[in-house]
Amino acid sequence: MIVLMQNQELPKLDELYKEIILEHYREPCGKVPLEHVDYEAEGMNPLCGDEVKLSLQLKDKTIEKIHIEGHGCSISVASGSMLASILKGKSINEAKQLSLFLKDMMHGKVDKNEKDIGDLEALEGVKKFPVRIKCALLPWTTFEEALAGHEHVEIS
Numbered sequence: 001m002i003v004l005m006q007n008q009e010l011p012k013l014d015e016l017y018k019e020i021i022l023e024h025y026r027e028p029c030g031k032v033p034l035e036h037v038d039y040e041a042e043g044m045n046p047l048c049g050d051e052v053k054l055s056l057q058l059k060d061k062t063i064e065k066i067h068i069e070g071h072g073c074s075i076s077v078a079s080g081s082m083l084a085s086i087l088k089g090k091s092i093n094e095a096k097q098l099s100l101f102l103k104d105m106m107h108g109k110v111d112k113n114e115k116d117i118g119d120l121e122a123l124e125g126v127k128k129f130p131v132r133i134k135c136a137l138l139p140w141t142t143f144e145e146a147l148a149g150h151e152h153v154e155i156s
């Protein structure tokens with residue numbers, strides 16, 4: 001049993017998913033500063049007040065490290081933490097595909113079970129709350145913005 005009373009901003013999600021989101025919110029991944037920053041971007045979601053700054057360290061076409069800072073609601077922070085954890089070690093193309101999948105999932109175009117997305121499946125319940133979809137996607141749109149200038153990206 002997990003106490004949620006201090007966290008009234010979290011919409012009504014399944015208990016298991018709430019727990020995953022809150023775990024990421026309390027101890028987010030991606031807090032270790034990078035040795036060098038290859039790409040970075042900042043994003044904000046004025047509807048909720050979420051702000052995120054995301055930095056990437058690449059090695060060849062692989063995402064070696066990700067640093068995320070900022071503040072916001074539990075959903076935006078948890079989503080950023082999941083991003084940092086799941087994209088580490090992924091190729092840029094894999095990462096972009098995952099980002100697209102997540103967007104489609106949040107807009108109800110694909111089912112979470114169509115792909116192995118780890119903790120990210122906890123975010124699917126958020127799609128019932130249109131205002132919060134932007135919270136969940138903010139780190140991912142910021143990630144895509146950071147990569148927008150990457151000349152080696154081949155979008156298939």
Ligand code: ZN
Nearest residue numbers: 048050073135
């Ligand atoms: Zn938010």
